[in-house]
Amino acid sequence: xxxxxxxxxxxxxxxxxxxxxxxxxxxxxxxxxxxxxxxxxxxxxxxxxxxxxxxxxxxxxxxxxxxxxxxxxxxxxxxxxxxxxxxxxxxxxxxxxxxxxxxxxxxxxxxxxxxxxxxxxxxxxxxxxxxxxxxxxxxxxxxxxxxxxxxxxxxxxxxxxxxxxxxxxxxxxxxxxxxxxxxxxxxxxxxxxxxxxxxxxxxxxxxxxxxxxxxxxxxxxxxxxxxxxxxxxxxxxxxxxxxxxxxxxxxxxxxxxxxxxxxxxxxxxxx
Amino acid sequence: xxxxxxxxxxxxxxxxxxxxxxxxxxxxxxxxxxxxxxxxxxxxxxxxxxxxxxxxxxxxxxxxxxxxxxxxxxxxxxxxxxxxxxxxxxxxxxxxxxxxxxxxxxxxxxxxxxxxxxxxxxxxxxxxxxxxxxxxxxxxxxxxxxxxxxxxxxxxxxxxxxxxxxxxxxxxxxxxxxxxxxxxxxxxxxxxxxxxxxxxxxxxxxxxxxxxxxxxxxxxxxxxxxxxxxxxxxxxxxxxxxxxxxxxxxxxxxxxxxxxxxxxxxxxxxxxxxxxxxxxxxxxxxxxxxxxxxxxxxxxxxxxxxxxxxxxxxxxxxxxxxxxxxxxxxxxxxxxxxxxxxxxxxxxxxxxxxxxxxxxxxxxxxxxxxxxxxxxxxxxxxxxxxxxxxxxxxxxxxxxxxx
Numbered sequence: 001x002x003x004x005x006x007x008x009x010x011x012x013x014x015x016x017x018x019x020x021x022x023x024x025x026x027x028x029x030x031x032x033x034x035x036x037x038x039x040x041x042x043x044x045x046x047x048x049x050x051x052x053x054x055x056x057x058x059x060x061x062x063x064x065x066x067x068x069x070x071x072x073x074x075x076x077x078x079x080x081x082x083x084x085x086x087x088x089x090x091x092x093x094x095x096x097x098x099x100x101x102x103x104x105x106x107x108x109x110x111x112x113x114x115x116x117x118x119x120x121x122x123x124x125x126x127x128x129x130x131x132x133x134x135x136x137x138x139x140x141x142x143x144x145x146x147x148x149x150x151x152x153x154x155x156x157x158x159x160x161x162x163x164x165x166x167x168x169x170x171x172x173x174x175x176x177x178x179x180x181x182x183x184x185x186x187x188x189x190x191x192x193x194x195x196x197x198x199x200x201x202x203x204x205x206x207x208x209x210x211x212x213x214x215x216x217x218x219x220x221x222x223x224x225x226x227x228x229x230x231x232x233x234x235x236x237x238x239x240x241x242x243x244x245x246x247x248x249x250x251x252x253x254x255x256x257x258x259x260x261x262x263x264x265x266x267x268x269x270x271x
Numbered sequence: 272x273x274x275x276x277x278x279x280x281x282x283x284x285x286x287x288x289x290x291x292x293x294x295x296x297x298x299x300x301x302x303x304x305x306x307x308x309x310x311x312x313x314x315x316x317x318x319x320x321x322x323x324x325x326x327x328x329x330x331x332x333x334x335x336x337x338x339x340x341x342x343x344x345x346x347x348x349x350x351x352x353x354x355x356x357x358x359x360x361x362x363x364x365x366x367x368x369x370x371x372x373x374x375x376x377x378x379x380x381x382x383x384x385x386x387x388x389x390x391x392x393x394x395x396x397x398x399x400x401x402x403x404x405x406x407x408x409x410x411x412x413x414x415x416x417x418x419x420x421x422x423x424x425x426x427x428x429x430x431x432x433x434x435x436x437x438x439x440x441x442x443x444x445x446x447x448x449x450x451x452x453x454x455x456x457x458x459x460x461x462x463x464x465x466x467x468x469x470x471x472x473x474x475x476x477x478x479x480x481x482x483x484x485x486x487x488x489x490x491x492x493x494x495x496x497x498x499x500x501x502x503x504x505x506x507x508x509x510x511x512x513x514x515x516x517x518x519x520x521x522x523x524x525x526x527x528x529x530x531x532x533x534x535x536x537x538x539x540x541x542x543x544x545x546x547x548x549x550x551x552x553x554x555x556x557x558x559x560x561x562x563x564x565x566x567x568x569x570x571x572x573x574x575x576x577x578x579x580x581x582x583x584x585x586x587x588x589x590x591x592x593x594x595x596x597x598x599x600x601x602x603x604x605x606x607x608x609x610x611x612x613x614x615x616x617x618x619x620x621x622x623x624x625x626x627x628x629x630x631x632x633x634x635x636x637x638x639x640x641x642x643x644x645x646x647x648x649x650x651x652x653x654x655x656x657x658x659x660x661x662x663x664x665x666x667x668x669x670x671x672x673x674x
Contacts, residue, residue: 054572054573055442055574055575056442056447056448056451056559056560056574057451058451058454058455058560058561059296059297059299059454059455059458061455062441065441069441069442072573077571078571078572079571102558103295103557103558104557104559104566104568104572104573104574105571105572105573106572107556107557107558107572108557108568108570108571108572109571109572129297130295130296130297130558130561131295132294132295132296132297132298132301134294135293135294135295152298153298153299154298155297155298155299155301155302157301157302157303157461158298158301158302159302162298162301162302166298177297177298177299181299181455181458181459182455182458182459
């Protein structure tokens with residue numbers, strides 16, 4: 001069983017919602033990524049989404065764009081991201097790590113080389129933002145065979161046939177983008193989320209994480225009432241940005257705890 | 272060449288040109304692209320839509336654009352005869368408007384009251400702002416702040432036409448970053464917004480759609496050349512940044528296998544200098560801006576900053592159909608450096624009384640190189656894709672002159 005699947009099994013058994021933080025690897029510096037990953041776990045993360053920086057992050061808002069620029073300026077690369085995951089696995093063998101990024105750095109490395117290296121490093125899932133299912137059949141199969149879950153996005157605008165395509169190609173969980181826009185926007189429509197998630201979960205037969213636009217404990221709690229997990233990215237990067245390198249680890253831990261508490265206060269209210 | 276037997280039919284239903292093209296975008300854009308594809312396919316079958324498109328090209332743009340025999344320049348070069356397809360005479364001064372008319376009509380057909388565009392040199396932004404004013408659409412143009420600095424006159428033109436010009440400060444602050452930002456706008460405002468992409472790149476159906484709207488250039492040439500000289504040219508030459516003017520003139524010539532198709536990329540300060548924008552000559556395949564194509568990238572797959580004296584060629588990718596035409600050998604791609612383009616710019620001004628765009632000057636420069644190697648009976652057809660008024664500032668600066 002994959003680390004991601006057993007993570008969601010345990011969450012379900014305990015009646016808890018998953019908390020999936022996102023940080024960009026290498027932001028603000030490659031050296032700080034490993035301590036930040038441990039801090040995320042210490043603050044209550046169930047799964048870590050680790051952003052692979054790209055020069056042209058088309059689906060990201062200004063916050064994650066800035067994080068990518070800082071990471072690249074600090075010399076981060078896909079190879080170094082994999083090395084960081086391997087280092088994380090030295091002490092944490094339980095927390096699933098999902099790489100999230102864009103297709104080009106992976107294709108530049110070579111798809112097969114990447115899948116092998118990611119598997120060896122201890123990566124559990126890969127979400128390639130600009131790889132919709134129809135463009136990455138071979139990649140998704142390759143990843144699955146190496147024990148890596150290919151994770152796909154669904155959007156408020158996705159039609160049912162599309163949801164079925166994503167269900168067929170993906171494994172691990174579905175990342176539901178809770179708004180029309182880029183990461184970090186502030187236009188989350190809670191009613192829409194509450195309406196769509198049960199249908200999507202039913203149709204895909206996988207846990208559903210919801211992200212894009214979750215900025216505080218209250219929203220996390222509302223989303224957590226209907227989703228299997230909440231994903232928080234831009235807001236955490238703002239914490240790192242505002243704290244500066246010295247205080248980043250402490251600030252991220254504190255912020256994560258506030259979200260964790262909000263999610264845990266939901267109890268087992270969702271059937 | 273295998274194409275002689277089988278008719279050229281690209282792209283396939285999923286937008287692939289061999290291994291290139293496709294739909295490499297986040298899920299949030301997929302439904303918008305699906306409905307665009309459907310609307311475009313329907314309009315292509317709609318005689319009323321096509322009639323309106325052609326009416327606008329004739330009465331608003333001023334088509335057909337003439338072909339001009341550059342006799343003095345040809346004689347000075349001492350070889351092949353150079354003919355110019357005068358896209359610089361179009362309303363707004365470049366080929367870009369052909370595509371903007373098509374897409375703006377499509378936006379209206381789809382009930383979208385707002386159009387957005389990215390622009391590098393400003394030509395596509397001006398063309399979009401122009402048609403938006405013509406059809407009463409709200410218009411927002413994204414432009415890198417570095418390009419805004421280089422193309423101040425075009426920025427003012429867009430504003431005069433009622434468009435909002437949004438400076439883009441991310442990345443290299445040029446065309447590619449403007450494209451990223453326009454995509455972000457589109458994904459956020461899909462319900463009321465149509466994204467008018469200016470070149471034959473981006474996710475399917477854009478490369479096909481922009482090519483189809485620009486193919487009027489080559490279609491006219493197919494008729495005009497036999498009328499003027501009794502036959503088709505020996506070679507068709509066009510500059511390639513994203514590649515829309517080149518696809519527009521190449522596409523109708525693809526089945527004419529005895530006509531050479533030559534795309535000219537910006538070699539900037541020279542391919543070896545690393546400061547250039549020659550994706551097909553010096554790049555390798557990858558994924559950017561919704562399609563797979565040749566890209567200028569570092570070994571880690573990050574897109575690198577490009578350089579060209581002409582903002583319109585300053586782009587690290589290229590339309591996927593050019594990538595395919597290169598691989599299958601139907602078209603050849605060469606590079607022309609900044610200095611060579613400038614020389615051709617000055618020559619055309621002095622010997623023919625035509626001020627060409629710096630983009631088009633790259634195609635002219637290659638024609639000037641090729642002509643002397645060929646006999647006087649050979650014919651080169653160059654797509655003069657735009658006029659050079661917008662480049663006065665850049666050229667003057669290079670000559671050490673300040674206004």
